[in-house]
Amino acid sequence: MAEARKSGREYDVVLVGATGFTGGLTADYLARHAPPHLRWALAGRDAGKLAAVRDRLARDHDASADLALLHADVTDPASLADVAARTRVLVTTVGPYLTHGAALVAACAAAGTDYLDLTGEPEFVDRMYVEHHATAVRTGARLVHACGFDSVPYDLGAYFTVPLLPPGEPITMRGVVRAGGTPSGGTFHSFVTALSRPRPARQAARDRRSVEVRPNGRRSRAVPGKPHRDPLLGYWLLPLPTIDPLVVARSGRALPAYGPDFRYSHFAGTQTLRYAVAGTATVVGLGLAAQVPPLRRLVLDRVPQGEGPDERRRDRSWFTVDLVGEAGGRTVHTRVSGGDPGYGETAKMLGESALCLVLDDNPESAGQVTTAVAMGDRLLHRLQRAGIRFEVVPDGF
Secondary structure, eight states: OHHHHHHTSSEEEEEEOTTSHHHHHHHHHHHHHSOTTOOEEEEESOHHHHHHHHHHHHHHOGGGGGOEEEEOOTTOHHHHHHHHHHEEEEEEOOOOHHHHTHHHHHHHHHHTOEEEOOOOOHHHHHHHHHHHHHHHHHHTOEEEOOOBTTBHHHHHHHHHHGGGSOTTSOEEEEEEEEEESOOOHHHHHHHHHHHTOHHHHHHHHHHHHHHOOOOTTOEEEEOOOOOEEOTTTOOEEEEOOSSHHHHHHHHHHHOGGGOSEEEEEEEEEESSHHHHHHHHHHHHHHHHHHTSHHHHHHHHHTSOTTOOOOHHHHHTOEEEEEEEEEETTEEEEEEEEESOTTTHHHHHHHHHHHHHHHHSOOOOOOEEOOHHHHTHHHHHHHHHHTTOEEEEOOTTO
């Protein structure tokens, strides 16, 4: 019934945030890869800047000259309600989401409109669950957060790995990310903002646990790891305090295939102990600076939002995520890999997520759901066709 209501809407996809750097890359991706029949539009508060994005897209893609430009201002709930009611899927790259995201989620949940974002902010996701999950279940909206480098490679990487393990057994899995590239300004701002709010974040997590229904007879957990050297991968591992393990664990709770007891730990991997120590010091230093407003502003000013590296630098960037799963005496090693994680591949993941929700026969779901739950195999196959690799690493790699 929800899909039937959405099928008669004016647009299939509306992108909010195309005047920013990552949003502009997402617009580029949709212009290149959206099928001719897709009805999509750009939305934002500055009509002149939106027109400039449309003109830029039209120089390489004639069809983009006809893109509609819609008014959407996060400080004007009426404008957001109007846009949400006119589209099947709303995509936003406007962060930090704690500051700019809540009104869009509310509008989509109320309108039964599917919602996608790039957030890496656990507090925001938890608050949106408490405030809007039940409404979205009722209206049929799918609220899918973290559809970029946070947290698609880990969520779908675990989803890809689980079926390779013996069924019905407890699973222990670790994900190890390595990357050569520049994190986006939006991601950095979201990360520092999250570090600056430990108490509100803990309260939001408690509020979520008080209302979230857990599966009967099985459990799925994000397990904090400790720094150590991985005997299989040969890397020094540094625990990462990101949203990614939380997302993976939520997929594990929602999908019975993850077994009776699924445990996931999340790390950055380095070749040497020296880099591991330096990485730990950097995270600790950011955490301390985030608690002091003048220092926090100084740190954030050094990595502005809405800007990013040029195409040549992005082309040299890369990422790998190694996932090691253990169950029933068997160990499986898989890897997700691709190009520029902070910008190019994030735009690809977000763009393909939007196309997947609109065009593919996805599993039945509603409310706040993960990419694995909302799209599963369909998004996995799309990303593989788009050049992101999901592979089994043979013994003796």
